[in-house]
Amino acid sequence: MITFDQVSKIYRHNDTSITALDKVDLQIQPHEIFGVIGESGSGKSTLLRMINTLELPSQGQINIDGTNLMQLSDAQKRQSRKKIGMIFQQFNLLYNQTVNENIALPLRLNSAYDPQKVREVLEFVRLSDKGESYPKQLSGGEKQRVGIARALITQPEILLCDEPTSALDGQNAYDVLTLLQRINQTFGTTMVIVSHELNLIKQLCNRTAILENGKVLETIEIQKEQQQTQFSSYYERVRESLG
Incomplete structure (x- = not known):
């Protein structure tokens, strides 16, 4: 379970303070697809970055499975992030590397490269024939599926999705939505989806804030x-x- 208890985040620059999150209370259940919807500037991305400890609260407490993220050492935070996958709006692929190389990047960073895992996750996202292609040769939907495969390669318990379909047209957005549903059903992955798109949240999520x-x-x-x-x-x- 992911729990936010009176979490606030205040950014300070010179004499100015900006409140990105204000006393947020949330409980996200294991294996749930949970949505966070709001307009630009509402604090959605800040909330997401709190879960993988890229941001820490100014006040309040965040717990994942009973562990207080505020009490983790830097080494423990890095270990915690290995259980969390991230899907980005603009794909964040390396354009000078092949699909296979992009997907394998998290494994290489952890000195755990396994070509069989890369083949399996490529098959799961239905891109088995694209392993030696470069991102510039792919459609937007294919790029996002590569991004999803890269997030899945470490078998995360939690998947954070930041506007996962907003850069895609109708059919590609639907294909990605269907893939995310299949990940949840197949692996029981807990998902947190932030978006300003009402239809995505309605079709994909169990609950939404x-x-x-x-x-x-x-x-x-x-x-x-x-x-x-x-x-x-x-x-x-x-x-x-x-x-």
Whole structure:
């Protein structure tokens, strides 16, 4: 379980303070697909970076499976990150390396290169024929699937997804959404999806937190067809309140 307990994050520059997160309380269950939705600047990415300890709270506490992230040493933080995969909006691929080399990068960094693992994860994301291709030869959807394969290669317990479909067109976005669902169903991976796209959250997530100006307005359970109208109308009210 991932737990946020009264978590705030304040950035200070000269005499200016910016509150990115304001007393956030969240509980994300094991194996859940949990969404965080909000407009740009609402604090979504900061929240995500807290989970993999790239950012630490200014106040409050974050626990993963009972471990207080604030109490970890630097070495323990690095070890914790090995259990967490990250999927980025703009893919973050190395364009001078092949698909195989991009996917194998986390293994090489840990001196654990295994070509069989690379082949298996390529097959899982349905890119078996693209191993020797370079990113510039791929479509946007294929690039994101390479990014997902790279995140999966270390068999993470948690997968953090930062706007995973916003750079993709309709069919490619649908293919990535379907792949993320299959990862959760196959491996039981806990996923945290941050997005401003309402349809992605409705189709993919079990629950979602609505974030505005660093505050959680509400956490809503999504029961697919039964609550789609309710959820849509609620978020429209949120959007109207934002002006």
